[in-house]
Amino acid sequence: MTADVERTGGQMPEPVRVRVLALAADALPKVSDLPASLRKVASFAPNRRAKLGGTQIATALETDDDLRGHVATQVAAVLPELASAVNDGAVPEAADPVEVAALLWLLRPEGWEAPYAAAGEAISAERPSVDPSQVERLQGRLDQVEARAREARAEHKTQVQELKAENSSLRRKLGEARVAARSTTSDAEQALVAAEELRAKAEAATASAEAETRRLRAQIEELQSAVSAARRETRSERDETTVRARVLLDTLLEAGQGLRRELALPTVTGSPGDRVEAELAVAGTRVPTGAASLGPSSPALLEQFLTMPRARLIIDGYNVSKTAWPDSSLEAQRIRLLNGLAPLIARTGAETTVVFDAASQTQRGVVNAPRGVKVLFSPEGVIADDVIRDLVAAEPQGRVVVVVTTDQAIVTDVRRAGARPMASAALVSLLAR
DSSP, X not given: OHHHHHXXXXXXXXXXXXXXXXXXXXXXXXXXXXXXXXXXXXXXXXXXXXXXXXXXXXXXHHHOHHHHHHHHHHHHHHSHHHHHHHHHTOOOTTSOHHHHHHHHHHHXXXXXXXXXXXXXXXXXXXXXXXXXXXHHHHHHHHHHHHHHHHHHHHHHHHHHHHHHHHHXXXXXXXXXXHHHHHHTHHHHHHHHHHHHHHHHHHHHHHXXXXXXXXXXXXXXXXXXXXXXXXXXXXXXXXXXXXXHHHHHHHHHHHHHHHHHHHHTOOOOOSOTTHHHHHHHHHHTSOBOOTTOOBOTTOHHHHHHHHTSTTOXXXXXXXXXXXXHOTTSOHHHHHHHHHHHHHHHHHHHOOEEEEEEOOTTOSSOOXXXXXXXXXXXXXXXXXXXXXXXXXXXXXXXXXXXXXXXXXXXXXXXXXXXXXXXXXXXXXXXXXXXX
């Protein structure tokens, strides 16, 4: 940059030089044919190119006009408005003189030297003047720092001398320690001989202990063999006794089966009391139970049914809720019924389904069923009675199926299908507990 600056009548101001290097560093990766000295610089991070490769960039721009022209083209693309004003010689007065001088040096339009010199003068005029008193204060501080440095050097020299003297003393002590170590070598040799004797005695004692251990192990193995033989003998006797008992049992079983085939005895089903229970059930007055003869409205009978294994409970929802809370809305009845069922089902574990009649409705209410309880709404045009009949018919014969309703038509049909009808009042009484 020196030769070009001299033609403009002075040295390039430092701010202009820094700005030229910054613009060139940003444009390097966009220049296609870079010199070999700048290819590695172009691969640096943008904020490190001007700092680490500033010398290479400045040298290349000074000596290679083609490179400067390519860089100027890329800079003009980044700063199009200011570059156009510089080329046309119509630089705004508010423009930064450093930016203008940097663009003039790179673009070099016709007659660029005069505007460049004017920008340099403007930059020099903006520099703050140096106060002589401030220079004197700085010089005084510099003298103080140099005096402190001299004192520190003298102090360090003294410390080095002390360390050298200490080092000599340590070397002398090390020599004395070596002499003392040689004098104690004979004592160490004697101690080594004594240690060898002790080791020999320890080895002899170890050999004796190993021999005794082998003898004891042989005795243990003999005892284990004797125990194993005794166990085998005991197991053989036990197996013989088991075989005799098994043969006798098989003989008895085969004799019983032969007698059954000889007499052609059929398989026994049911119990002696089935007929009486069936007659009472058909009469529809009482249901025979183990707790005594209880009616369909008995809460005790209902809870007894629900505690049976794999019990199935089907509830006519609105029939029960209208029996318990006739003055409440249907939604409130549903909520109170399901909330009341939660502790009962948790206690008995019965598989429970509540059926609500929605035959005349197109929308179904939102319910929050407790754990173990299923909630069904009958389809449009289908009453809840038919849904209950279908659920009872789907259950296998012999399973305990309880239907809670006071609808006599449902009571008759589910009893005929093998289910046990219970009155709504029985369930309401359980829920109130």
